[in-house]
Structures are given as C-alpha cells and as structure tokens.
Amino acid sequence: MKKHITHLKLTEAYNNVRFKGQYFLTGFVAKVNEKGESYIEITLSDATDSLTLYCRDQSCILSDLQPESLVDVEAHVNLHPELNHDLHLKLIHPSSLI
Helix, strand or coil: CCEECCCCCHHHHHHEEEEEEEEEEEEEEEEECCCCCEEEEEEEECCCCEEEEEECCHHHECCCCCCCEEEEEEEEEEEECCCCEEEEEEEEEECCCC
C-alpha cells in the first residue's frame, strides 16, 4: 500500500501517494498537448534523482519562479489519461528556507 510521506528524496516519490519537500528547480517549460490543452512541465532535482512533474492549472504556481532555485513543492502520483503522466504538481513556490 502506498503511503503519504512528506519531505522525501525524489527517488522515493513513486512509492507514495503524495509527497512534499524542498527541491532544486531545473526546468520549466510551457507545452500544448495534441488536444490543444496547455500544461507546464516542471523538472525538479535533489541529491538522489531528477523528476518531471506536470501542472495543468497554473493556480498551483503561487509566485514567480526563478530558474536554478530552491522551491517548496507538493505533488501527488496519479496517472493522467490524456497526458500519460503520473506525477502531478499540486503546489510550488520559492523556498522560504534559502
């Protein structure tokens, strides 16, 4: 059974239903799928791994993000049928612990 865990290493993200933590923002790209729907592809890194998360609603981005900066993130693991992506961003904002 998957667990709810906070502040975990990115290598452990797929073992949990939901996770949050402080990670390094390494990529931020706006894209459009084949149905014409826009989404944002966000790449995060820590000492253990890099993962790409997907944001379909820009309301999850709480303020301006700077490339190559620390961010606080909350995400969940769920298969999205149209995009075939399974890591979905719920919340991201610049880290207050810099």
